Amino acid sequence: VDGGFEVYYQPYLDLQTNAITGCEALVRWRHPQRGMISPAEFIPLAEEMGLIVELGAWAVVEACSQIRAFLRQGLRPPKISVNVSSLQFNAAFTSLVQRTIEEFGIDPCLLELELTEGVLMSNAEASIRSLHDLKKLGVSLSVDDFGTGYSSLSYLSEFPLDELKIDRSFVIAFDNGPRNASLVSAIIAMGKSLNLRLVAEGVDSSAQYRFLHEAGVDVIQGFLFSKPVPADDFAVLLGSNRFAEQIRNLEREAA
Numbered sequence: 001v002d003g004g005f006e007v008y009y010q011p012y013l014d015l016q017t018n019a020i021t022g023c024e025a026l027v028r029w030r031h032p033q034r035g036m037i038s039p040a041e042f043i044p045l046a047e048e049m050g051l052i053v054e055l056g057a058w059a060v061v062e063a064c065s066q067i068r069a070f071l072r073q074g075l076r077p078p079k080i081s082v083n084v085s086s087l088q089f090n091a092a093f094t095s096l097v098q099r100t101i102e103e104f105g106i107d108p109c110l111l112e113l114e115l116t117e118g119v120l121m122s123n124a125e126a127s128i129r130s131l132h133d134l135k136k137l138g139v140s141l142s143v144d145d146f147g148t149g150y151s152s153l154s155y156l157s158e159f160p161l162d163e164l165k166i167d168r169s170f171v172i173a174f175d176n177g178p179r180n181a182s183l184v185s186a187i188i189a190m191g192k193s194l195n196l197r198l199v200a201e202g203v204d205s206s207a208q209y210r211f212l213h214e215a216g217v218d219v220i221q222g223f224l225f226s227k228p229v230p231a232d233d234f235a236v237l238l239g240s241n242r243f244a245e246q247i248r249n250l251e252r253e254a255a
C-alpha cells in the first residue's frame, strides 16, 4: 500500500505513572484534492473493496518499523496498538504478525492488536485459535469499542485478552447523567474482575477525566491530552513531561 496513506499516533496515558505507556496507530489518507480523509470514511470502503487485508498488513509493518525507529532515536518505545478489521483476522494475519516482529527484531510486548467484539463473537474455531496463537507470540490483545457489540460475558473470560477499551459513546454518555455513569462503573468492575486493563477512549473534558480516574480506569486516551499526531510530533511528546504536569493541574483544579 502507498498512495498517500500515513499513520498518526495518539498517546495512551497510564494513570499509575501519569506517563505515556502506549499509543494507537491510526491510519490517515491524504487525498490529492480532498486533503486528509478520515478512516471512518475509507476503512469501510477498503473492507468492501477487499483492500483491507493489504491495508491492515501495512499498518502492522508501519507500527513495527516505528518501534524500531523510536529505539534508534534513543527513545523508550511505547507499546503501539494497531486496529484489526474482522475481515483480516485469520491464520495468515497471525503469521504476518510473527514475520514482521521477527523481521524488525522488536519485543512482541510492544505490539498490541485492537480487535472488535465482532471478531470474538464470530465464534469460529479458527479465530479462537488465532487469538491463542497471537498470545503465544507475546503480543497484547485488546477489545476495541467495548460495550457496543454483543460480547457474551462467558466468552470474554475464555479468550486470552489483556484489555478492554470502553467505547467513546459511554464516555460521552457520562455527561448526560448518573445512570450512564453507573454503566461505566459496571463495565470497569466487570473488566477488573476478569483481570483486564481498562482503557477509556475519547476523553476530551476534565470532568470526564476525573470521573474515569475515580471509577478506576487504568489508561486514558483522548483529545484532552492529545489528538493523533505524526510520528515526529509523537516522539516529541514521548520525550516531554507535559502530561504529568497536565494531570497534576487537573487534580489541583478538582481539590
Ligand code: C2E
Binding pocket: 010, 025, 026, 027, 038, 039, 040, 043, 055, 056, 059, 082, 083, 084, 085, 114, 144, 145, 201, 202, 203, 204, 221, 222, 223, 224, 228
Ligand atoms: P477507533 O479504533 O475506536 O479509534 C479511536 C478514534 O477516536 C480515532 O478516530 C481517534 O482520533 C478518536 N478519538 C480519540 N480521542 C478522541 C476525543 O477525545 N474526541 C473525539 N471526538 N475523538 C477522539 P480516527 O483516527 O478517525 O479513527 C476512526 C476509526 O477508524 C478507528 O476507531 C478504527 O476503527 C478505524 N481505523 C483507524 N486506523 C485503522 C487501521 O489501521 N485498521 C483498521 N481496521 N481500522 C482503522
Ligand code: MG
Binding pocket: 024, 083, 114, 144
Ligand atoms: Mg482502536
Ligand code: MG
Binding pocket: 144, 145, 165, 167, 168, 201
Ligand atoms: Mg475505539
